[in-house]
Amino acid sequence: MASVRKTATKLADGRDFFYFDDSEPYVSGQATRRLDDPRPLADRFAPVPGPDGTETPFTGPIMRYDVLTGDWIPMAAHRMNRTFMPPADANPFAPAREGAEYQDGEIPDTDYDVVVFENRFASLMQVPGVPDKVRYLDNNHLFPERPAAGRCEVICFGPRLDENLVSMGPKRMRTVIEAWVDRTRELSQMPGIEQVFVFENHGEAIGVSLHHPHGQIYAYPYITPYTEKMMRQAKAYRQSHGKNLLSAVLEAELESGERIVAQSEHWVLYVPSAARWPVEMHLAPKRQVPDLPSLTEEEKADLSEFYLKMLRAGNKFHVAADGSPVDLPYVAGWHQAPREAQLDLRLHLQLISIQRSPDKLKYLAGSESGMFAWISDTTPERIAARLREVWED
């Protein structure tokens, strides 16, 4: 590991909290400076009071099986009231105030480099004592439901609200990568976890409610529909062609060159031949690996530079009428192979944006929302050409 020190602690309501320190003297979270978390946070697992004074045991979020599509749908009804766009002075991801006797946000220290903690408003949650079993709503076989027994974590990329991955630079990016690796490794070993998704939502246009630079990690207790589709395609491809599908795609893209945006020593950035979003990039290591923990030190070091170049190019993609660049709203997510598809799937990041032009967004309307049938307003070759145009090495 690069010089990153991990320290584990707990928040007042029992949630796990991890410091990933990259700067001397690596003190955040140490007993000498750590603040207690005496916030009156409700016990996450406390019984739920009913209108008639009775209490029902808290069983956590559930998920329903959508028999029409075959998808599991977690229902996080308790998230309805989550924090939304608080004023800057109520930023829950800011470090605790210097000199304060206790923290008033999520962070139990007055400074940090990178921290990861369980989401307070988690839509996936493992509740002690609640068995991960299917039961049938209305006793009907068509209505299966199960605890949404996964885990949602937040990763703060740095202590300051006015910074972001690009401004913080490669050293911090490297720490973020180490945190991604660590969380993927630990979460994928938790019982009941089928798949770990490391992602970042960036920009108000896609609904980001807290502007502090942060990402998220979802550990799903099921295989997501996108991954299921990829697994089906990759398995069929292995059966017919005897090789890994994404490796074949990468070779084909490199041979064509048409949609390659840039390469580093260990990584390739390209626009997929069937890009469905106004801006879409796939970032893959040149070596076939299933997930983030499989990356070598060299690959991670290289990624910490290359990832930021990718983000910089994204921010130059659109230029406003007055010549100023448009901070690209995006979702960047790592596709990692679940346990049962270690050979068929292959690590890659997908960065997508709904920004169609400097002042227009793509909306997911009838075709996309109703039929899951994406229609692109551009072509992958145009996207790639524009990205090459603004690329800076």
Add this chain to the structure above:
Amino acid sequence: MASVRKTATKLADGRDFFYFDDSEPYVSGQATRRLDDPRPLADRFAPVPGPDGTETPFTGPIMRYDVLTGDWIPMAAHRMNRTFMPPADANPFAPAREGAEYQDGEIPDTDYDVVVFENRFASLMQVPGVPDKVRYLDNNHLFPERPAAGRCEVICFGPRLDENLVSMGPKRMRTVIEAWVDRTRELSQMPGIEQVFVFENHGEAIGVSLHHPHGQIYAYPYITPYTEKMMRQAKAYRQSHGKNLLSAVLEAELESGERIVAQSEHWVLYVPSAARWPVEMHLAPKRQVPDLPSLTEEEKADLSEFYLKMLRAGNKFHVAADGSPVDLPYVAGWHQAPREAQLDLRLHLQLISIQRSPDKLKYLAGSESGMFAWISDTTPERIAARLREVWED
């Protein structure tokens, strides 16, 4: 058919245009009043001029096969410049101006009831002389592409910008239903069409760019991902249980009653047990039919009243802080059985909304956009209870 008269004509660029008249003297589109369409619209199929003075034949939109997911992605690059939020006096769906010598919008008459015409900015298009064949981009088997040889139609529900389906009432709704039936019947018989999707996008929040009351009809040259999922589930259910999946679901919902919103003589409105959107309703005929053309006169007459009650309930779902109702942004789309799934699939409408609360929207961020894994912030039972509360017979 109810007293609806259909008249077919063509627009200046050769697009099909259909009047559906429901009011005496059924004259719209008649030779005596019809205006020519002398707008200088470019021939839709004209060769495309290149930068060096040469011309390439227009081959229409293409679609690429996304080998990672198995989805076809149409690429309507020419739609990038489509009309977006024109001022009210440039409404292209308004009737031609009385006394004008020629039309300046899409409508070749000074009045109409309901009209349907091919979308000027179509993402799916059949171009004469272009064979519907797969070719391989870069000569690579991983990059198949095909003409996006489908059809996109627009349906205007009435002549006035300030009206909507609810305000126009059941008689007009009935005409809209007849137009849906007619277009489904004709489009599903066109060569190469796999599936007809009749839908309405409503509200700026989901990106509606023209406020004139209208819907859309997509005739896809492929089976959409949502329908494919339903076909897979329904086939498996028929094999294991010997019956139609949606029929079984409907029986189970009626037996439970928990999520039933309302019933009419021929229709049932319910919230599905795994609703994934903040507001979601499914509307199904009580009789098992594959598509809109299979409905009886009685079922259509009943629907023309019941559909509007459904929309009215949607508009009362959220109430703003000042007590005023929130005009619900929604996508309402008809799931119809493709040819090869007439027995397995069953007609139903899905109405979905991203409006989480009077002032909050659901965004499709990391989990939904990156993994196609929806997470609901509420429960189907809450949605159903609220809809029953505001329902008015």
